[in-house]
Amino acid sequence: MSNSKSDKLFNEAKCVIPGGVNSPVRACGSVGGQPLFIQRGDKAKIWDVDGNAYIDYVLSWGPLILGHRHPAVIKKLEQILESGTSFGAPTELETILAQLVIDRVPSVEKIRMVNSGTEATMSAVRLARGYTKRDVIIKFDGCYHGHADTLLVAAGSGVATLGIPGSPGVPEKVIENTLSLTFNDVDEFIRVMEKIGDQVAGVILEPVAGNMGMVKPVNGFLETLREYTSKYGAVLIFDEVMTGFRVAKDSAQGLFGITPDLSCFGKVIGGGLPVGAYGGQKDIMNCIAPEGSVYQAGTLSGNPLAMAAGIATLQELENDEVYTLLEAKTKQFITGLQHAADANNIPLKTGHVGSMAGFFFTDADVSNFDDAKKCDLKRFAKFYRGMLEKGIYLAPSQFEACFVSIAHTNEDIEKTITEANEIMAGL
Ligand code: HOZ
Numbered sequence: 001m002s003n004s005k006s007d008k009l010f011n012e013a014k015c016v017i018p019g020g021v022n023s024p025v026r027a028c029g030s031v032g033g034q035p036l037f038i039q040r041g042d043k044a045k046i047w048d049v050d051g052n053a054y055i056d057y058v059l060s061w062g063p064l065i066l067g068h069r070h071p072a073v074i075k076k077l078e079q080i081l082e083s084g085t086s087f088g089a090p091t092e093l094e095t096i097l098a099q100l101v102i103d104r105v106p107s108v109e110k111i112r113m114v115n116s117g118t119e120a121t122m123s124a125v126r127l128a129r130g131y132t133k134r135d136v137i138i139k140f141d142g143c144y145h146g147h148a149d150t151l152l153v154a155a156g157s158g159v160a161t162l163g164i165p166g167s168p169g170v171p172e173k174v175i176e177n178t179l180s181l182t183f184n185d186v187d188e189f190i191r192v193m194e195k196i197g198d199q200v201a202g203v204i205l206e207p208v209a210g211n212m213g214m215v216k217p218v219n220g221f222l223e224t225l226r227e228y229t230s231k232y233g234a235v236l237i238f239d240e241v242m243t244g245f246r247v248a249k250d251s252a253q254g255l256f257g258i259t260p261d262l263s264c265f266g267k268v269i270g271g272g273l274p275v276g277a278y279g280g281q282k283d284i285m286n287c288i289a290p291e292g293s294v295y296q297a298g299t300l301s302g303n304p305l306a307m308a309a310g311i312a313t314l315q316e317l318e319n320d321e322v323y324t325l326l327e328a329k330t331k332q333f334i335t336g337l338q339h340a341a342d343a344n345n346i347p348l349k350t351g352h353v354g355s356m357a358g359f360f361f362t363d364a365d366v367s368n369f370d371d372a373k374k375c376d377l378k379r380f381a382k383f384y385r386g387m388l389e390k391g392i393y394l395a396p397s398q399f400e401a402c403f404v405s406i407a408h409t410n411e412d413i414e415k416t417i418t419e420a421n422e423i424m425a426g427l
Contacts (some may be wrong), residue, residue: 002034005049009037024158028396031381034386035396039070043407046393054393055412057333057402061395062210062242062267064317065326065355067407073271076187076312080304088263088299093307097367100314101269101279104250107259111279112288113302117241117266118146120276121204124262125150127278128202128235130294131287136196138203138234141185142212142369142399143205145239145264156178156211156369160399183209183368184218190228197232204237207252210401211242212372214351214358222258229261235284240278241266242401245314247354249323255353270316271309274300322406326355330414332406333357336417343423346379357402372399381427392416 021027021035026036036048044067046056059065061130066073078094098111122200125137125148137150145155149170152159159167166175178290182188183205197351203225209215224344229236238260243252245268253260262280269275279285289295300306316322334350341348349365360366361376361383380398387394392415394402 002325006037006142007034009049010034012200016160024326025161025395026398027207027388027402030161030377031384031396033254033343033385033396036388037402039144043067043069043411044405044412050296054388054391055338055408055416056164056393057404057416058393058395059403059405061400062246062271062356062403063137063270063281064271065268065403065405066244066271067405068314070312070316070407073312074314075175075311076308077305079087083259083304084187085305086300091302091304091307093311094302097269097307097310097314098279100311101153101265101277104245104314105253105279106130106250107253107261107281108263108279108298109282110285111277112285112296113307114276114278114296114298115274115303117264118148118276119153120241120264120266120278121145121239122148124264124278125204126296127284127294128237128262130292131284132201132233132235134199134234135177136179136200137177138179138181138189138192140205140209140369142183142215142372143204143206143209143239144211145206146241147218150178150415151204153178154369156209156399157397160212160369160373161397174319182370183212183215183219185368186218189224191286193228193232197228197234200232200234202235203229204239205240206239207244207256208247208353208356210356210358211237212369212399213360213366213373213375214353214356214370215285215366216351216353217256218367222256226258226260235262236260237264238263239264241354243353244268245317246403248355249317249320254354268313270306271311271313273303273306273309275303275306277316293371312365323354326404326406329358329406329408330355332410333404333413334359336413339422340417340421340424343421344427346424346427355404357404359402361397373401382427386426387419390419390423392419
């Protein structure tokens with residue numbers, strides 16, 4: 001039992017917060033540790049309450065693509081703070097952020113701001129159902145779309161980390177219209193669509209899965225989803241909460257050249273403040289109240305501080321060179337990890353898309369949730385703990401992705417690889 005301030009704060013938190021955390025993976029249960037309580041962050045580093053520094057590859061689970069406390073974000077926040085924190089009435093900031101998204105992502109003609117990725121996907125599913133007047137939603141095993149009842153089926157992220165199939169409290173009746181298929185299984189998808197395609201309201205997926213670890217779409221998978229949803233009049237929903245403005249300036253849909261009907265965003269578009277959004281073609285988006293009758297609302301939706309952080313972040317990402325730089329840094333990080341594993345005869349599969357990366361302790365290819373579950377989770381936990389001791393902060397679950405920011409320096413990444421080499425040697 002350590003005497004660290006983090007452990008003391010965790011024990012206090014457990015008395016008043018379930019599990020001591022406000023989101024389950026943070027409890028670090030699956031990697032056999034206790035959470036660090038964080039005091040501050042700057043650029044690519046965070047410091048815990050005991051004064052230890054860590055190079056951060058979690059970046060608040062993705063939003064901080066510019067690193068911690070980027071001057072442009074802080075300046076914009078300070079400027080907006082002068083005028084107030086929330087009005088529950090429209091401000092120009094909402095239109096500015098909406099326009100920034102629309103300018104970059106051609107499939108989005110109109111967009112509605114909400115407060116989290118969960119709200120975005122939940123609302124997009126409702127919209128797809130309202131628009132098509134159908135009920136069935138198809139998702140994919142290991143994709144996580146937040147914790148709304150309809151989508152909490154064979155989900156990744158925390159649910160996968162805890163090893164539970166779903167959640168008590170989600171009535172069977174509520175999910176009887178949710179079908180979860182195998183990610184990257186083109187034939188299975190075609191078979192299902194040919195059978196029930198005319199009942200399907202929407203097909204939702206993470207175009208690059210990031211909540212079963214990082215898993216890329218195989219050639220033809222996204223194309224087939226597009227073809228068959230169009231054929232049967234179902235709405236194709238890309239959950240770009242994680243990939244949006246991270247894997248490319250025009251997000252995963254731009255990178256892979258697929259145009260979804262609806263897209264969900266979060267993380268990067270909030271620049272570290274709580275934001276979600278869903279958008280798409282005008283004829284679908286116009287079904288939302290008050291223009292249409294599909295209802296969705298929120299007291300803090302479009303909050304000025306959140307809009308400001310998002311605007312500052314997207315403006316910093318305007319230049320294409322930023323993405324080239326992010327990609328180069330991420331490649332350096334992930335190939336370094338691969339070399340460290342190879343040098344120590346540790347089977348490891350690594351990959352990255354833009355500045356989103358992932359690794360699995362296995363010698364087999366990982367293309368779906370079943371593959372991800374078969375990887376060596378014990379080895380992951382040992383690696384995670386070793387890296388943490390060396391000052392490298394990774395997500396405390398194999399079923400999450402790693403993120404790199406523009407603030408990660410060559411020295412940060414070199415240090416990470418050196419430490420990885422040492423830890424791999426002892427695995
Ligand atoms: N499970 C989410 C990321 N994939 C959020 C985790 C957290 O915020 O603790």
